[in-house]
Amino acid sequence: xxxxxxxxxxxxxxxxxRMLVEEGHEVVVLDTMEFGHGNAIPKQATLVKGDxxxxxxxxxxxxxxxxxxxxxxxxxxxxxxxxxEPKKYFHNNLVSPIxxxxxxxxxxxxxxxxxxxxxxxxxxxxxxxxxxxxxxPTNPYGLSKWCFEHxxxxxxRQKKIRSISLRYFNAAGAALDGNHGExxxxxxxxxxxxxxxxxxxxxxxxxxxxxxxxxxxxxRDYIHxxxxxxxxxxxxxxxxxxxxxxxxxxxxxxxxxxxxxxAEIKKQTGVDFPVAIKSRRPGDPAVLIADPAKLKKELxxxxxxxxxxxxVGSAWKWHGKHPEGYxx
Numbered sequence: 001x002x003x004x005x006x007x008x009x010x011x012x013x014x015x016x017x018r019m020l021v022e023e024g025h026e027v028v029v030l031d032t033m034e035f036g037h038g039n040a041i042p043k044q045a046t047l048v049k050g051d052x053x054x055x056x057x058x059x060x061x062x063x064x065x066x067x068x069x070x071x072x073x074x075x076x077x078x079x080x081x082x083x084x085e086p087k088k089y090f091h092n093n094l095v096s097p098i099x100x101x102x103x104x105x106x107x108x109x110x111x112x113x114x115x116x117x118x119x120x121x122x123x124x125x126x127x128x129x130x131x132x133x134x135x136x137p138t139n140p141y142g143l144s145k146w147c148f149e150h151x152x153x154x155x156x157r158q159k160k161i162r163s164i165s166l167r168y169f170n171a172a173g174a175a176l177d178g179n180h181g182e183x184x185x186x187x188x189x190x191x192x193x194x195x196x197x198x199x200x201x202x203x204x205x206x207x208x209x210x211x212x213x214x215x216x217x218x219x220r221d222y223i224h225x226x227x228x229x230x231x232x233x234x235x236x237x238x239x240x241x242x243x244x245x246x247x248x249x250x251x252x253x254x255x256x257x258x259x260x261x262x263a264e265i266k267k268q269t270g271v272d273f274p275v276a277i278k279s280r281r282p283g284d285p286a287v288l289i290a291d292p293a294k295l296k297k298e299l300x301x302x303x304x305x306x307x308x309x310x311x312v313g314s315a316w317k318w319h320g321k322h323p324e325g326y327x328x
Contacts, residue, residue: 001236002026004067004109006052006100007074008045009036011182012115012171012225016071017045018180019229030061031074037183037326053096058103069111069236070104072097075145078188079119079283082141093144098151105160111239112152113232114165118221118251118288120146128221128253128291131167139283149247156245164235164243169221169251169290171228173311174318181318183325190261191312195319198269206258208280211287217258219287221251224306224314234299248299251290252306264312 050057119142174181
């Protein structure tokens with residue numbers, strides 16, 4: 001299949017492009033390159049530099065070859081930044097993707113996989129969290145994603161585009177071969193930040209140790225990047241078979257505290273770096289753990305490499321080999 005991947009030069013998107021190419025798909029990447037890395041994109045894929053909110057750029061991406069489906073990753077992802085800059089997040093994560101959908105309709109493309117988030121749930125009242133849990137986002141990032149999910153439902157009811165929204169829990173890790181990984185600038189995720197602290201023997205900041213959890217730190221459900229990308233492949237296959245517009249959690253159902261993640265990083269690197277406790281970040285729920293039963297049952301998905309040891313080990317392998325990330 002010919003597939004357009006928005007945000008395909010970023011962390012998750014570039015792993016997705018790599019997997020699609022390995023499976024024989026033809027891929028066009030549309031990315032602003034604001035945060036993306038050209039060296040992360042396989043040579044077999046075509047890169048179009050542009051914004052999903054720019055109709056001309058989107059049309060150019062569709063013009064390379066007939067596209068059968070879109071996988072939409074492009075968007076801003078920082079919970080903390082979304083609290084201080086909500087307008088930026090609603091424009092990038094809601095308004096611009098609507099322009100993408102308009103272009104899809106014009107080019108006769110009727111299938112999309114959407115990169116959503118567990119942040120749509122807010123503070124859960126049931127753990128693990130099922131897909132039908134109340135949606136009450138505690139930050140503009142989660143709300144912007146929830147709004148676009150809702151809009152996709154409207155588009156489906158108009159019989160124009162079918163979609164599968166994947167609510168990621170905590171994507172983490174790197175390719176198991178160590179040749180592809182995470183390289184945000186600035187970095188915002190706990191595992192690479194912990195590895196950087198170990199590599200440079202610097203202080204690590206832990207945001208909050210007074211949550212109502214077993215050790216006072218946040219609990220998250222970590223999903224290895226390769227398991228996450230396989231969920232997208234299965235979603236595409238389902239849409240090809242005529243699956244209805246739907247939503248799935250992508251997580252393991254296992255919660256790991258921030259302090260447990262830090263302990264695993266120290267164990268694998270052999271560095272006992274100092275940890276400083278800081279105030280909670282605004283908008284961070286105490287516990288987010290997926291109920292992945294629906295994804296397992298309906299799309300036959302199973303996590304293969306999402307234990308915390310493999311996640312941290314793969315990230316350590318990547319950052320150890322590539323301390324400067326994708327050096328352009």
